[in-house]
Amino acid sequence: MINYLYLVAEFFKTGLFAVGGGLATIPFFYDIASRYDWLDVSTISDMIAVSESTPGPIGVNMATYCGYNMGHSIGGVAGGIFGGIIATLALVLPSVIIVLIVARFLEKFKNSTLVNNAFEGLRPAVCGLIAAACFDVFKNACLNLELYKSSKDIAAVFDIKALVLFAILFVLMRLFKKLHPIFIIIPAAAVGIVLKM
Amino acid sequence: MKQLFQLFLVFARIGGFTFGGGYAMLPMIQNEIVERKKWATEEEIMNYYAVGQCTPGVIAVNTATFVGSKLRGIPGAIFATLGVITPSVIIITIIAALIRNFLEYEAVGHALAGINVAVAALILNAVITLWKKGIKNIFGFLVFLASLAYSVLTDWSPIFVVIAAIAFGITYGSVKSRKGGGKE
Numbered sequence: 273m274i275n276y277l278y279l280v281a282e283f284f285k286t287g288l289f290a291v292g293g294g295l296a297t298i299p300f301f302y303d304i305a306s307r308y309d310w311l312d313v314s315t316i317s318d319m320i321a322v323s324e325s326t327p328g329p330i331g332v333n334m335a336t337y338c339g340y341n342m343g344h345s346i347g348g349v350a351g352g353i354f355g356g357i358i359a360t361l362a363l364v365l366p367s368v369i370i371v372l373i374v375a376r377f378l379e380k381f382k383n384s385t386l387v388n389n390a391f392e393g394l395r396p397a398v399c400g401l402i403a404a405a406c407f408d409v410f411k412n413a414c415l416n417l418e419l420y421k422s423s424k425d426i427a428a429v430f431d432i433k434a435l436v437l438f439a440i441l442f443v444l445m446r447l448f449k450k451l452h453p454i455f456i457i458i459p460a461a462a463v464g465i466v467l468k469m
Numbered sequence: 470m471k472q473l474f475q476l477f478l479v480f481a482r483i484g485g486f487t488f489g490g491g492y493a494m495l496p497m498i499q500n501e502i503v504e505r506k507k508w509a510t511e512e513e514i515m516n517y518y519a520v521g522q523c524t525p526g527v528i529a530v531n532t533a534t535f536v537g538s539k540l541r542g543i544p545g546a547i548f549a550t551l552g553v554i555t556p557s558v559i560i561i562t563i564i565a566a567l568i569r570n571f572l573e574y575e576a577v578g579h580a581l582a583g584i585n586v587a588v589a590a591l592i593l594n595a596v597i598t599l600w601k602k603g604i605k606n607i608f609g610f611l612v613f614l615a616s617l618a619y620s621v622l623t624d625w626s627p628i629f630v631v632i633a634a635i636a637f638g639i640t641y642g643s644v645k646s647r648k649g650g651g652k653e
Binding site for chain 2 (some may be wrong): 277281287288289290291297322323325326327328329330331332333336337340341344351352353356357360363366367368370371372374375378385386387388389390391392393394395396397398399400401402403404405406407409410412413414435437439441442445446452453454456457459460461462463464465467468469
């Protein structure tokens, strides 16, 4: 029982101090692994891989996986399910409380020139951050930088299958603006399996 | 009550199809929340993302809490947040309990390679939409370029971009209103 309390306390702390999204939680998991025997470093790299290959926010996936493992070690499958749920709730609780406070604050000051000017600067900056994220995902999905480093052949950089798929999907999205992203993601997964990408 | 369930369901759908973290969620948010349900504007979503960069926690969760609280106060925030985390909790629990060798299946790797391409195309599309709404003058363009260069060239925290952008926005706004000769 006491282990569940530690679990909740650790994930609450992670949720409270990991600023900047899911990947910011990873250093906290290494810290937890160094202090408790229910999490070890090799599990963390598994967790990162599983989290990145399943849908959902990475921080949440990590909390559920970690909570399940810990709970399973003391209470079997039922203990695991319970551990996964409480670890996840503990992770999101601090940000829900903080965002509620910030939302109230923004509502109160929404006519303030100062706050509006701040957002006037923030919106293009956020746009830049997301463009950078896009560049990273593109690099990962459509280019073979490792292959280029080993072969030094410039043509090897381009993953032709991925680039063609990228172009087709992008044109589809521009043509059918209301198309739900799910109808882009599922066919892409099927193409990936068929073409062994 | 009906809207609370809608909040839960819409965010569950978003959570269930977001591969790769908070930014990958943006195309879904634009499609479901801005275009279909009209629960928030493109500008508001950008504001939430900006705030999400400097408040603790997962960005997807922060955005869900913001949208839920804007619509239905604290109950709305709770339903939207539970919605966005429920699919991951179920999927991860199944993987942890039953398919521990999930990553060793060859098809999983191939499907993910395809999904990553789709996510790149989706985010590019989202950036184009945001660009139209968020960048209105040369000042905005320069802030965009600086923020893009910072994130591509360094791996430092985005918080510094957010702080600098706030300072620039406030300075630019006060200079502009002074030049405007007391229009406000």
